[in-house]
Amino acid sequence: MGGHYAQIVKFERKDLPVGTPVVGMIGGGQLARMTQEAAIALGIQLRVLAEGPTVSAAQAVADAPVGDYRDPATVRAFAAEADVVTFDHEHVPTELLRELEAAGVAVRPGPDALVHAQDKAVMRQRLDTIDAPSPAHQVVAGREDVADFAKRTGGFPIILKTTRGGYDGKGVWVVDGPDDPTVAQAFAAGVPILAEEKVDFVRELSAVVARSPHGQAVAYPIVESVQRDGICVEVTAPAPGLAPERAAQAQQTALRIAGELGVVGVLAVEMFEARDGRLLVNELAMRPHNTGHWSIEGAVTSQFENHLRAVLDLPLGSPAARAPYTVMVNVLGGDVADMHRGLLHCLARDPGLRVHFYGKSVKPGRKVGHVTAYGDDLEQVRERARHAAAYLTGTIDE
């Protein structure tokens, strides 16, 4: 034991019923918090390696030791108490995970898969080798490379991305020309930079699948997602008007990526539906994903439960939709600090509304919760979810 890892574990194995699986999740954000809802039902003991004593998931589980996920001794000690280690985020160093795996720890997804969600350059290269369609892309070393890339791929604007560490729009720049100041910003970070074609897309889609170690896999209905400033704000399941053969194509692409990369757990494949008809992979995430939150009420088995089942090598649950349409809208931090105040109005207005708060204090733009509505009429369902999210955020007051 070492590092900052000091907190006593409340439940040793002997305190739990015989056969109780213990899942160690690294990271105490809302994904771990929502995973706990599924863990409670299945009688799984979820233990969280938390960034601090009061983070989102620490409020919701019995055991949430605080420790630094970059510290080998901390992560080793945490892993020793679990049957399997999995993740709320992709930031644990790949080498540390390789070391854990070599020591016999069940790391799921394993580092050889996870690296494709950690490093965008590695991801692009691998997708090319398995013929999964990506936007045009190239690792660039400086302004000349950027200009060359733009020339080769149809001109500016293009996208620059840090290959590691970006999320929710951070580490991504739209570059309008060779002298755009964003180029200097991107290279200032001192990390390798990936240039990508700025895809002219009709909309964004997401394919969420789950895969277990012995290869069973399930694919959720393809959803449409709306991003604003790089943050997912709204998801509609299933993606309206998507032709069945196109939906099947997107599911098959995601299942193929999961299989080829050896993913265990949930894999989210964010895609562009390009105006020219291409279906292009934008990002990969190997954990429950914002574009799968609708599944808590909208599907037979939530993405959180299927992630747990997958990492424990239990048979996966049906990903089928339970309603014709399910719409999820994120609640982003606004001007209202007390998110609970708006509940009275929202719950009274809509007895079918589903509200999820993450136990996070409000900061502008921060994901502090989401709402879900479902039903037969897409426009009504959307209006219900949008209204509730806007009201909770404080952007409307009636």
Added chain:
Amino acid sequence: MGGHYAQIVKFERKDLPVGTPVVGMIGGGQLARMTQEAAIALGIQLRVLAEGPTVSAAQAVADAPVGDYRDPATVRAFAAEADVVTFDHEHVPTELLRELEAAGVAVRPGPDALVHAQDKAVMRQRLDTIDAPSPAHQVVAGREDVADFAKRTGGFPIILKTTRGGYDGKGVWVVDGPDDPTVAQAFAAGVPILAEEKVDFVRELSAVVARSPHGQAVAYPIVESVQRDGICVEVTAPAPGLAPERAAQAQQTALRIAGELGVVGVLAVEMFEARDGRLLVNELAMRPHNTGHWSIEGAVTSQFENHLRAVLDLPLGSPAARAPYTVMVNVLGGDVADMHRGLLHCLARDPGLRVHFYGKSVKPGRKVGHVTAYGDDLEQVRERARHAAAYLTGTIDE
């Protein structure tokens, strides 16, 4: 602070987002555990007064101080940390709750309502005054009273019940004649005994409603429940073949009882559908109830969420069913100690099956979990749920 109440509370109010409600639930059984699933979603901090450090709900919440719910200092200290106090069971002494309420604590349901779920003689008397139909009944002081009651109500067999403290068939005796040894058993307990008509019933029904302090109430669909040895084993929602006007009558009876008694939270009214056509109230419970577990997946809003909403005086959620039929079957402890072993088979056989384990070690007949199936075809849905429960229990092995 006093009694055995020593454990530090991990989350003080300042550690939680502004406006986070704190609900204190007395009792750490599976009802508290399942309430936590709903609390997590709504951003409610659930704190449990646990019977021991490893009980069902203590495994699933961040704060579960251990203490004796009969000890005034313990309960006062626990209540001081919560916005509202509610219950996983009915065993907290009525007088202690009256004292808490007098001191300004929001006790929900309040003692004046809860006493009707604690004391069967008080309950029967009150139901008579509000013309809610009960089986014939009389508090009896000895063998002569028992014989007189039988003579007056159509003869033996009759039922004897302890007025307080019974549950899951404990404290209930079927008496076949004046010299039946069960009569001596019943009076040996030294507590007041209630004699009741042994109702010749077609089946048992349950009406689950939720009511908030300002009087809003919702009624779940009437369900059919099957009891074995006094323990609920199976629930079908809605009760098959129940005429709509009869279902409405049962719902209205439950809503009227909730209103007249001033219940806050969930009220379950177990009823007999008598062969002679009467609909008779058997038992009352003022907390989430076994006959409402189907609502987790089967209804728009689960009974656990509506209990939380009610005790916090939030608008209640829709109790509407999400599927034509939902069947819940309890998993009772059998010969298999490792309940998780059977999961592989059950989940592989039925990707739509919903499994709930309570974190309880197996003891013969103990409720250690439940399974839920839903769908369009009642016979198929029943077979799925029954098969899974039997397999997990170990009574079948294919």
